[in-house]
Structure formats: C-alpha cells, structure tokens
Amino acid sequence: MIKVAIIGYGNLGRGVERAIKQNEDMELVGVYTRRTPESVQTEGAKAFTMDQLTLKKGDIDVCILCGGSATDLPTQTPEWTHLFNTIDSFDTHAKIPEHFTKVDQVAKENQTTSIISTGWDPGLFSLNRLYAQSILPVGETNTFWGKGVSQGHSDALRRIEGVIDAVQYTIPNSEVIKKLKAGEQLTLTTRDKHFRECFVVLEVGAEEEKIREEIISMPNYFADYDTEVHFISQSELDQEHKAMPHGGTVLHTGITHKNTKQVIEYNLDLQSNPEFTASVLVAYARACVRLAKEKQFGAYTVLDIPPKYLSPRTDEELRKELL
Amino acid sequence: MIKVAIIGYGNLGRGVERAIKQNEDMELVGVYTRRTPESVQTEGAKAFTMDQLTLKKGDIDVCILCGGSATDLPTQTPEWTHLFNTIDSFDTHAKIPEHFTKVDQVAKENQTTSIISTGWDPGLFSLNRLYAQSILPVGETNTFWGKGVSQGHSDALRRIEGVIDAVQYTIPNSEVIKKLKAGEQLTLTTRDKHFRECFVVLEVGAEEEKIREEIISMPNYFADYDTEVHFISQSELDQEHKAMPHGGTVLHTGITHKNTKQVIEYNLDLQSNPEFTASVLVAYARACVRLAKEKQFGAYTVLDIPPKYLSPRTDEELRKELL
Known part of the structure; x- marks a missing residue:
C-alpha cells in the first residue's frame, strides 16, 4: 500500500x-x-x-x-x-x-x-501538446479552455467595490474550433479564441452600468475579450453557479506531405475541476x-x-x- | 543528425x-x-x-x-x-x-x-487508454475506429470469387459516441459500435445478390456488423476510394465521486493513415x-x-x- x-x-x-x-x-x-x-x-x-x-x-x-x-x-x-x-x-x-x-x-x-x-493544464494538456508537436512537427497547436469557471477571474470580479459575489465562465469559441478542425488556416487573436461570461451579485445601491464598464475594461482579465456581464441575486448565484465544471481542448492540426491534413484532438469535459x-x-x-x-x-x-x-x-x- | x-x-x-x-x-x-x-x-x-x-x-x-x-x-x-x-x-x-x-x-x-x-493503435490509442484508466479508475473506456479504410477487410472482399477490386470503410456509430459522452451507461455489442460499408467492383456476369449475401454473412469480418454493400465501376473506385483516410476515438467516461462525471476523449482525423x-x-x-x-x-x-x-x-x- x-x-x-x-x-x-x-x-x-x-x-x-x-x-x-x-x-x-x-x-x-x-x-x-x-x-x-x-x-x-x-x-x-x-x-x-x-x-x-x-x-x-x-x-x-x-x-x-x-x-x-x-x-x-x-x-x-x-x-x-x-x-x-x-x-x-x-x-x-x-x-x-x-x-x-x-x-x-x-x-x-x-x-x-x-x-x-x-x-x-499544466499536465495532461502539456503532454498532448508534446506528443502532437513531436509527431506532426509541421503543424500548429491551439489550446482552448472551458466552458468552465476560472477562479482567478472570479476573484478579480469579487475585488471590485460594490460586488458581493461573482462567478466567471471562460467559454471557447466553438466556431473557431470547427474551422480549425476542418483544416482552415486562421490567424487568431486572444479575442477570437474565448469569450468570458460573468455572473455578479451587487450590493444594494451599486451602479450596474459603472460596474459593467469597470469589468469589461479591466486589463489582463477582461479587456482583451468579448465579455458578457449578468447581474443576478445571491440565491440564484448559489443555486446555479456554484458547481465547478471545466474542461477544454488541445487541437493540433498538421500536414504530413504537400496538403495531407492530420488532426489530433484531446478533449476534457469535467463536471468537477x-x-x-x-x-x-x-x-x-x-x-x-x-x-x-x-x-x-x-x-x-x-x-x-x-x-x-x-x-x-x-x-x-x-x-x-x-x- | x-x-x-x-x-x-x-x-x-x-x-x-x-x-x-x-x-x-x-x-x-x-x-x-x-x-x-x-x-x-x-x-x-x-x-x-x-x-x-x-x-x-x-x-x-x-x-x-x-x-x-x-x-x-x-x-x-x-x-x-x-x-x-x-x-x-x-x-x-x-x-x-x-x-x-x-x-x-x-x-x-x-x-x-x-x-x-x-x-x-497500438500506439497513441494505447497511451490514451493507459492515461485515462490510471487517472479515472472508476470508469469505462471505449475505442471507436473510423471513418476509415480497413486493409484487412478490403482484402477479404477481394478474395471473393467474382470480385475484381474492393474497398471497405469502418464507420463508428456517432449516436453511440454522443450518448456515452453525455454520460449514458450503455451495454454495447460489436454491432452497436461500428458499421461497415463496402464498395465492390464485380467481374462481368457476377451475381450481385449472391455476392452481397456472401459478404454480409462472412464470419469474423462482416457477420457481426451492419454492413452496406455498393457495387460500382473500377473507374469510380479508383477516383473516389483510393485515398487512405482513417482515424478514431478513445473515449473514457469516469466518475470521481458519487455521480460526478468526467470525460476524457482523444480523436484522430487522418487524411492519410x-x-x-x-x-x-x-x-x-x-x-x-x-x-x-x-x-x-x-x-x-x-x-x-x-x-x-x-x-x-x-x-x-x-x-x-x-x-
């Protein structure tokens, strides 16, 4: 043992x-x-x-x-x-x-x-990046995260004055994933790959529009993404958003000869991160x-x-x- | 070097x-x-x-x-x-x-x-079975192959009297994969997991119905599967079915605690096997x-x-x- x-x-x-x-x-x-x-x-x-x-x-x-x-x-x-x-x-x-x-x-x-x-990630996703890049050296790897709760981003929301509680979901752009899997060559920005969705509980008297603006313009965390903000009650947050699902995809699209496409894809779909x-x-x-x-x-x-x-x-x- | x-x-x-x-x-x-x-x-x-x-x-x-x-x-x-x-x-x-x-x-x-x-397979699929089963010991692994050409099954078709040339595709049952990913518990037979599709070129005078029967009842190769047989010309076979695509999926669905579901999925989509x-x-x-x-x-x-x-x-x- x-x-x-x-x-x-x-x-x-x-x-x-x-x-x-x-x-x-x-x-x-x-x-x-x-x-x-x-x-x-x-x-x-x-x-x-x-x-x-x-x-x-x-x-x-x-x-x-x-x-x-x-x-x-x-x-x-x-x-x-x-x-x-x-x-x-x-x-x-x-x-x-x-x-x-x-x-x-x-x-x-x-x-x-x-x-x-x-x-x-780091971990199983790192392994998959390594195997895929070693096997198909002419190719490109993209990692997508979610849909899942990011603790770091949720914490950032909670530090805003007037916010009582909050949960942030990272959501991969499934259209982009579909195009990559079909072999399209894309030049992707941060904004193209993921969306962010925030569920926020405010103190009584806090101004929704001011806080929404503060969130979507927050550097490093939200400014580079399309971010949706929903204001909800504490009881709704507790009931609907306290699970910790997560997951993601490592997608490697490579070429072995001329234009022969080969796709390696690793997915996790986790009910509890x-x-x-x-x-x-x-x-x-x-x-x-x-x-x-x-x-x-x-x-x-x-x-x-x-x-x-x-x-x-x-x-x-x-x-x-x-x- | x-x-x-x-x-x-x-x-x-x-x-x-x-x-x-x-x-x-x-x-x-x-x-x-x-x-x-x-x-x-x-x-x-x-x-x-x-x-x-x-x-x-x-x-x-x-x-x-x-x-x-x-x-x-x-x-x-x-x-x-x-x-x-x-x-x-x-x-x-x-x-x-x-x-x-x-x-x-x-x-x-x-x-x-x-x-x-x-x-x-053996190879990358074996690795994924090993990682998934080691990480989620309470779970089940299913491997699906295709859509792709099986050389062994194509050879079996070509050995039939009256057949000039043939290509066999193994096709995974995407409905079953979808159900497993959604967490359904299924008891799967060989017939549930894959279909087989055959493209066959016959000699002049060969009897279609007799050969179709011989194919779908062939033990080890086709009898345990739902098999579709298409008779086509050599030129169509050469034009449409001489590429060697393949791929497949290793799908492991596990549970970490009570009914918390966790899904690990590895996919290959290969234009040239x-x-x-x-x-x-x-x-x-x-x-x-x-x-x-x-x-x-x-x-x-x-x-x-x-x-x-x-x-x-x-x-x-x-x-x-x-x-």
Missing part, C-alpha cells in the same frame, strides 16, 4: 481524499492543515497540524500538496521536499522553470522525488513513489514520466490489455 | 521517407528492399538490397521496419535487432506479448534497443536512439517511453514552452 498525506484541505484536498478511495493500492495517512485540525470537515480522514507532519518521516510515501500556486506552493513544495516525496499542481506557467529549479535542488540534496505542475485535478495528482503520486524507490531523486514533470508508472498494473498486464 | 534506414518500401515506407524530411535532426541513409533496388520508385532516397544492410552496422542509428504484421515483422524485427536499433508497427494485438518477448531477448543479448508496436503512422514511427525512432545512447537495451513499447524522448527539444525548452 502506498501511504499518502494530504497537505492543505480545500476543494483540491477534498478531491484527493475522494480519489484515494478509488485506488486500491493507496491509503490516506492523514490531512495536514494550518487550521485547527478539529475545524476541518474531512470525509473520514484524520486531520493534524502541519507541525505533526515533521514527525512522520518514514511513515509517509508521498505528500500531495493541495495549496494554491500564488503563495502556498512556491514555499511549501521546496520545504516539504526536504523530508518527503511530493506532488504539486503549481500552475503559474511563467514561473514553472524557477519552481522546478528550486524543488530539484532540494530533492537532489535530500534524496527525495518530486513531480511538480501536475493536473490538466478540483476532483479531476485531484485524480491526476493521485496517479502521479504512484509514479513519484516508484521513481523514489528506483532512487531517481530530483524534480520531474509529467513530460519526464514513463506513462506506465501511473498505473498499478504490471508491464505484462499493460502490454496484454492496453496495446 | 540521427541516421535512419527504412526497411521495406510500400505506403508506410514512403510515409517514413516523407516524415524524415519534416524532422531537421534526421537524415535518411537509404531504403532497403527485397525487390531489385532499381525497381523501387522512392522520392529521392537511395534504394539497396537487404544484403547490403548487413554491412552498414555502425553507420545507422535506427532502422524503421515498414513491413506487414502478418508475415514480415514477426521475423524481420528480431532478425534486424541483432545488428541495429529498431522500430516497428507490429499491430496483431493478440500476439504483441509474444513478439515483445522475442525482440526483448535479441535486443538484450546484442545490446540494441527496439520499440515495437508503435503507430496509433500510412503517413500519420509513419510520423509516429519517426518520433519514436528519436526516442529509440536516445534510449540506446543511455544503454537502455531491450524491447520497449510506447507505454514505457518518457514523453520528452519523442521531442528534439531540450528539457528546459519543453518545460518553458509546453507546460
């Missing part, structure tokens, strides 16, 4: 607890939290303080870090990799090389193994433990990991059943 | 010649054939007899075997793996374990590396040479190979550009 610890218990941590129950070769040792353990409502797992984790070296095969990329993981992953094999879902794309270097150094010095930036991400983390946790057993210490990403390391089945079974 | 030899020059061999031209880190040393070299119409590559290949040990980094799975590869791959690193597309699913064992032994004894059963298969072989040829340089001798399949080994880019570039 692979002994797993969860560090941080929000939506992702809960997803990992659920995913571990679906994997017969894994057992959950505990949830480690910065909160008082008694206040954490798990689904059966025991909760402990972070301090208690330090004492567990030798009793845990791998720690799955379920904190956020903005402030938690940049310090937590290097810190816990001193003592444990670790997995994280660090997803600030521009800072991945720096994060990798830091974790790699700690892991090599302490003979541990860490797989960073797992999940679906955090539960799916958690399932990816758990599969890579298995790979992490296997690498550590082989004394392959250091930091890795999904691009490095032999696919079979994700599976509990033997090489012979995989060749027989999946090839 | 990676020095590549092509063994066998049919549609697949020609596809490999074309694919190598798209990869700047590769050069084609030559085409090795059982025919008289002068009779082989390559697109620029020099052609040699098989005997001449034996003299080339040390001058070739990897041989790409482009023969058929029925009779060529079961003997050719073990034979050439005595002297060279090799790649094949052996696709008789039931015999892959036996083929693997044979090639693995030769490779280990002779310190060479071989990647067998590459292509898209042999050229796409060739492109996969060429990417894995790069991985094969890298494994051999690391002295990782023996037989491998796509399930074993770290994804980054397919790419000419450095680890740093891949992390920066693809994660």
